[in-house]
Amino acid sequence: MNMPIDNAALDALIRQRLDEILPQKLEELKAAKTPSMTIIATKGTLDWAYPPFILASTAAALGWDVSIFFTFYGLNLLKKDISDLKVSPLGNPGMPMKMPFGPDWFKGINWNIPNLIQAGIPGFESMATMLMKQTIKNNGVASIEELRSLSQEADVKFIGCQMTVDLFGFTHGDFIDGVEYAGAATFLPQAQQADVSLYM
Amino acid sequence: MNFDKELDAKGLNCPLPILRAKKALAEMTSGQVLRIMATDPGSVKDFAAFAKQTGNELLSTAEQGKEYEFFIKRK
Numbered sequence: 001m002n003m004p005i006d007n008a009a010l011d012a013l014i015r016q017r018l019d020e021i022l023p024q025k026l027e028e029l030k031a032a033k034t035p036s037m038t039i040i041a042t043k044g045t046l047d048w049a050y051p052p053f054i055l056a057s058t059a060a061a062l063g064w065d066v067s068i069f070f071t072f073y074g075l076n077l078l079k080k081d082i083s084d085l086k087v088s089p090l091g092n093p094g095m096p097m098k099m100p101f102g103p104d105w106f107k108g109i110n111w112n113i114p115n116l117i118q119a120g121i122p123g124f125e126s127m128a129t130m131l132m133k134q135t136i137k138n139n140g141v142a143s144i145e146e147l148r149s150l151s152q153e154a155d156v157k158f159i160g161c162q163m164t165v166d167l168f169g170f171t172h173g174d175f176i177d178g179v180e181y182a183g184a185a186t187f188l189p190q191a192q193q194a195d196v197s198l199y200m
Numbered sequence: 201m202n203f204d205k206e207l208d209a210k211g212l213n214c215p216l217p218i219l220r221a222k223k224a225l226a227e228m229t230s231g232q233v234l235r236i237m238a239t240d241p242g243s244v245k246d247f248a249a250f251a252k253q254t255g256n257e258l259l260s261t262a263e264q265g266k267e268y269e270f271f272i273k274r275k
Binding site for chain 2: 054057058061062063139140141142150154
């Protein structure tokens, strides 16, 4: 003989219990989950080399799982020798042009050099890069080499875009060890699961 | 305050003080205290956030002129 089941009462009971248990359970799950971040690094200049490596190394220090997908010009950041990364003030009106040496009044001057003149002076980029590197040093900011190796030591995963490797005529030998090579189909599922996903 | 290890992060800028602190803490045992000296004004907020996120306890923060001193207890 079947007992009649009072579905409405059962539902109400379940709902009430769920309201009691669920918030705590969700908190527990959230606390137990390791946060994760994926970054797409697309730029290959000295200035833009900083954001991915700063955030990746810091996130790793916070205990996060981190992977960086290097594509297009971002692949330059994986080269064995990155001492030749440059910064270009040309067409970059946001970049302060200040001297990293001399008396304070001199260092405070923002040299407003028109694009046309910047473009016409041979070696202008190299000079700007040299000045930028000195400024970085003066301010106790880490070098890209240092941040990159700190990221690797902290198990940040480096993924190189195989398509760009082919497109730009690179070989895997051009890059540091410990890089995986893959494509968009590898990155996207990782990004889907990540708590933070950034494009740089 | 008593401490077991000292980290001089003076002159270093973001994110190096945090990265060095993380490394120093990794070499310590649970309950030990790390003293950190820094000059980066951003480190005050950063060390508070670092402690909160990693579960290592920030015992104290002090400021003397342009120098900052932190005591962090290893989780």
